Amino acid sequence: MTQETHPLEEFTRKGMIPHIWCNGCGDGIILSEFLRALRELNYDMNNIVIVSGIGCIGRISGYINADAFHTTHGRPIAFAVGVKATRPDLKVVVISGDGDLFSIGGNHFIHAARRNIDMTVICSNNFNYGMTGGQSGPTSPLEAYTTTTPYGNIEHPFNLVHLAAGSGAVYVARWTTIHVRLLRESMKKALKKHGFTFIEVLSPCPEQYGRRNKMPKPMDSMVWFREKSVIRNRIDPLKAEITPNEIVVGEFVDTEKPEFTDLLQQQIRMIEMKLEKEGKLTNVPL
Amino acid sequence: MRRDVNTGVYFALGDAACAEGALAAGCRFFAGYPITPATEVAEHMARRLPEVGGVYLQMEDEIASMAAVIGASYSGVKSMTSTSGPGFSLMQENIGLAVMTETPCVIVNIMRGGPSTGQPTKTGQQDVMQAKWGSHGDYEIIAFAPSSVQEMFDLTIEAFNFSEEFRCPVFIMADEIVGHLRERLNIPKPEDIHLIERKKPSQLPESYAPFRPDEDLIPPMACFGEGYRFYATGLTHDETGHPQTDSAEEQTKLVQRLCDKIRRNRDRIVRVERAMLDDAKACVIAYGSVARSALAAVNRARRQGLKVGLLRLITLWPFAEKEVEEVADDVDRIIVAEMNCGQIVREVERRADHRKVTFLSRLGEDPHTPEEILAHIRRIAG
Numbered sequence: 001m002t003q004e005t006h007p008l009e010e011f012t013r014k015g016m017i018p019h020i021w022c023n024g025c026g027d028g029i030i031l032s033e034f035l036r037a038l039r040e041l042n043y044d045m046n047n048i049v050i051v052s053g054i055g056c057i058g059r060i061s062g063y064i065n066a067d068a069f070h071t072t073h074g075r076p077i078a079f080a081v082g083v084k085a086t087r088p089d090l091k092v093v094v095i096s097g098d099g100d101l102f103s104i105g106g107n108h109f110i111h112a113a114r115r116n117i118d119m120t121v122i123c124s125n126n127f128n129y130g131m132t133g134g135q136s137g138p139t140s141p142l143e144a145y146t147t148t149t150p151y152g153n154i155e156h157p158f159n160l161v162h163l164a165a166g167s168g169a170v171y172v173a174r175w176t177t178i179h180v181r182l183l184r185e186s187m188k189k190a191l192k193k194h195g196f197t198f199i200e201v202l203s204p205c206p207e208q209y210g211r212r213n214k215m216p217k218p219m220d221s222m223v224w225f226r227e228k229s230v231i232r233n234r235i236d237p238l239k240a241e242i243t244p245n246e247i248v249v250g251e252f253v254d255t256e257k258p259e260f261t262d263l264l265q266q267q268i269r270m271i272e273m274k275l276e277k278e279g280k281l282t283n284v285p286l
Numbered sequence: 287m288r289r290d291v292n293t294g295v296y297f298a299l300g301d302a303a304c305a306e307g308a309l310a311a312g313c314r315f316f317a318g319y320p321i322t323p324a325t326e327v328a329e330h331m332a333r334r335l336p337e338v339g340g341v342y343l344q345m346e347d348e349i350a351s352m353a354a355v356i357g358a359s360y361s362g363v364k365s366m367t368s369t370s371g372p373g374f375s376l377m378q379e380n381i382g383l384a385v386m387t388e389t390p391c392v393i394v395n396i397m398r399g400g401p402s403t404g405q406p407t408k409t410g411q412q413d414v415m416q417a418k419w420g421s422h423g424d425y426e427i428i429a430f431a432p433s434s435v436q437e438m439f440d441l442t443i444e445a446f447n448f449s450e451e452f453r454c455p456v457f458i459m460a461d462e463i464v465g466h467l468r469e470r471l472n473i474p475k476p477e478d479i480h481l482i483e484r485k486k487p488s489q490l491p492e493s494y495a496p497f498r499p500d501e502d503l504i505p506p507m508a509c510f511g512e513g514y515r516f517y518a519t520g521l522t523h524d525e526t527g528h529p530q531t532d533s534a535e536e537q538t539k540l541v542q543r544l545c546d547k548i549r550r551n552r553d554r555i556v557r558v559e560r561a562m563l564d565d566a567k568a569c570v571i572a573y574g575s576v577a578r579s580a581l582a583a584v585n586r587a588r589r590q591g592l593k594v595g596l597l598r599l600i601t602l603w604p605f606a607e608k609e610v611e612e613v614a615d616d617v618d619r620i621i622v623a624e625m626n627c628g629q630i631v632r633e634v635e636r637r638a639d640h641r642k643v644t645f646l647s648r649l650g651e652d653p654h655t656p657e658e659i660l661a662h663i664r665r666i667a668g
Contacts, residue, residue: 013517015528046513051357062517062529067510069360070519070529071353072383078350082357082365083510085341086315090361090511108353111346264341271336275289286298286306286471 011035011045013065020059022130024210024218026177026203027057030124033180034095035064037187048091049083051076053100056131057124057203060095074105077112080119088261091191092118098125099137102158106138113167113196117260120190120197123160126205134208141242145212160200162237165253170195172237172253176202176225179249186251195259202247290338291476298471300438300464301326301368304394305334306471307442308366310479313392314340315365317354319347319373322406323462324396327368348373352380356389360518362509364446368394370462371404371413374420381455382421385544387518388453388497388505390484392445395457396465399650408651409462411574411625417457418603424541426548428555429457429603431573435469441600447482448555452547453504459602461625463575463653491515497540498525503547552604560613562588563595568619568667571610571634573599575653576623583659587667594663605633614638619667621646623654 006012012035021027038045045066052061054073061068071079076094084092094101101109101123112119128146129135136146136153139160144153164172171193175183183201190197204210204221215221225247232240233250240248291310298306305327308316316331318324328344335342341358345351351367358365369377374395384391399405400412413420417429428448430441438460445456487494487506496516499505505525508514521529522537530536548555559577562584563569572580577598587594597613599606610633614620620638622631623646631645646662648654 013515015526016517045515047511049510059529062519066515068515068517069357069387070517070521071356072379072520075349075353075380075383078345078353079357081343081345081350082315082317082354082359083361085343085354086358086361086363086365087511107346108350111350268336268339268341272339275337286292286296286302 008032008035008039011038011065012063016062019063021056022207024204024206025056026126026201027060027124029177029180030057030095030122030201030203031060031063033184034122034187037184037191040184041188041191043091047089048093049080051080051083051092051094053096053105055097055100055129057095057097058100074100074103075108076100077105077108077121081112081117084117084119084261085264088118088265093120093122093191095122095124098123098127098139098160099129102160102163103138110163110167113164113169113198115260116168116170116195116257118194118196120199122187123198123200124203125160125200126203126209128205128209130205130208134212146209159237159241161240161252164198165237168196169198169253170255170257171197173251174200174202174240174249176229176247176249177204178222178225178229195257202242288476291479292473293475294473296471296473297468298435299326300435300460300467301396302330303435303438303471304368304442304458304460305330306473307439308392308446309334309338310439310473311364311443311446312481313364313366313446314338315355315358315363316340316367317343317345317351317358317365318367318369319345319351321370321373323398323465324368324370324394326465327394327396348376349380352377352384352393355391356380356384356387359389359391360510362512364390364450366392366394368396370396370398370406371400372402374413374416378420382423382425383520384455385421385425385427386520388507388544389455390449390453391455392442392449393455393457394442395459397459397461405650407462409575409625409653410649411461411576411629414459414602414626415629417459424545426545427455427457427603428452428548429459429601431599431602432458432460432464433574433577433598434464435467435471438464439471439473443479443481447480450484451482451504452551453484453507454548461574467575487514495525496527497523499543503543503550548604555601556604556606556609557600558606558609559598559600561596561598563597563613563616565593566595566617567593568621568663569595569597569613569617570621570623570659570663571597571599571630572623573602573630576625579654579656580623580659582656583663586656586660587663592663592667594667599630602630607637610634610637614642618642619644621659621662621666623648623659625649625653
């Protein structure tokens with residue numbers, strides 16, 4: 001029997017599909033695995049907020065049938081902090097790109113992780129700025145060719161999982177778009193955890209990055225991911241490197257610590273109880 | 287006992303009065319970053335917000351503060367931030383996002399001397415054009431210029447009311463002197479404070495379009511977690527919120543409406559105070575702390591037989607064009623006094639015969655003294 005509608009139809013926003021992504025882009029895989037994760041967790045889609053930044057993957061918030069906000073470049077996490085702090089009952093997910101989250105928005109990432117505010121951040125890392133035409137970014141490998149590194153990149157890239165772990169995230173994982181089932185399980189784990197959780201997903205960009213770096217065909221990056229990925233769960237994130245010869249993937253951090261909005265609400269309740277007991281406002285000098 | 291409205295008479299700091307005004311207006315979220323001379327607003331909110339069940343967040347910078355304010359407002363909570371020049375500059379991009387996504391929010395700028403780090407502890411009125419034009423693109427905003435501690439309280443409530451009604455960012459543009467002034471503050475009873483809340487959608491989620499305006503050009507606002515599953519973007523969008531990045535028609539329709547929803551209501555928004563203008567041959571135009579010196583100067587001039595009046599601007603934006611035109615028709619000379627190199631004077635010249643207008647600039651520690659303004663009045667109108 002043929003199916004007339006897409007199996008994830010109810011999770012996508014009416015009138016927004018087809019998406020804007022190029023053939024061979026990995027962002028569609030991230031979207032579909034995220035939606036499958038939500039379906040498997042049986043989440044109430046009225047209680048989830050999707051926030052994204054600017055760039056190709058930034059359009060993802062528009063494709064998901066939930067409350068969604070497409071912020072300015074680099075600011076989805078800061079926006080999401082305002083949402084979570086005022087509506088701690090809502091599930092908050094930020095999905096954005098490597099340039100958005102770690103170049104222009106790097107400060108917000110490290111501080112949200114430091115606070116351990118409950119949200120899941122998913123980063124589509126395609127090693128360059130795809131939407132603007134393939135410029136180098138904070139994750140472009142050393143010696144990579146991009147439109148702004150025409151003689152080869154001389155900057156060292158971030159190791160995002162090491163950065164996330166060092167900043168205080170309670171769950172940190174890296175997968176590629178070839179690891180769809182492991183990615184989905186990881187997304188489910190991150191969504192269920194209470195605290196700041198981070199998943200990096202290496203994602204092909206044949207149009208902008210691949211064709212300048214000997215991976216011009218949509219399958220080339222996928223083949224690279226398949227042949228060079230090694231799963232090393234629990235290893236020191238510092239050693240979880242991405243090189244032409246080895247891509248270390250896996251779960252690197254899975255821990256617990258007090259969550260920000262819990263501490264915030266506890267403090268507010270404590271102050272309110274004290275006020276009720278004393279029957280007057282604290283003497284605030286005006 | 288109402289914890290949000292501290293009814294009573296106080297000898298209060300301007301920055302604290304602003305914070306109390308916000309609480310009385312129903313503000314329950316503040317995100318900010320320390321900066322002189324606005325820090326007291328944040329400190330006051332940090333102490334007071336938890337007492338009313340609200341949330342104070344110290345963010346990593348002013349960019350994040352403005353983003354968090356928009357996120358909180360879209361979560362259904364009246365939200366604000368406070369800052370000064372350098373922080374105000376950092377907020378500009380997200381102020382544009384608030385304009386584009388029609389986010390009710392209040393931004394307080396306790397103005398210090400610029401450009402750049404300038405004179406952090408000294409006063410200025412150098413950001414008033416930035417309030418209007420600081421973010422890229424075309425838009426209209428609303429900005430108040432309080433000139434007393436009482437107005438820091440009252441106008442902050444007005445700012446929240448307008449932001450909720452018109453779904454736009456509203457600015458409190460106070461100079462450092464007003465922010466750090468201590469004088470009498472009367473906080474009224476809660477029942478005497480008029481509050482406006484944002485319009486909520488009456489339609490079911492299936493038929494809700496988040497940016498479809500009513501006849502008043504303002505769309506009802508659903509918030510996160512209310513079951514509407516809406517999408518908002520800083521991209522040009524149609525009434526359903528879907529991006530429209532190629533259509534000239536949609537760009538015109540949206541941007542024109544964002545301007546018109548304020549322009550159409552300018553008569554309700556704009557506020558001025560007129561003093562001794564009935565028979566005046568000359569008029570001083572001023573705002574903020576300078577208006578206090580200007581009033582003293584005009585009083586002294588009157589005692590000396592000079593027919594001078596004062597037009598105090600309580601709102602800076604939208605500009606009081608009609609009110610300035612009316613005065614300009616009646617007087618021979620206009621003196622604009624402000625603590626910058628000439629900002630509001632340009633707006634005045636646009637509406638009055640520019641040959642009638644003289645400008646009295648002042649930069650640095652103190653505002654114009656009454657003597658200085660009086661001497662100028664005598665020079666040109668004496």
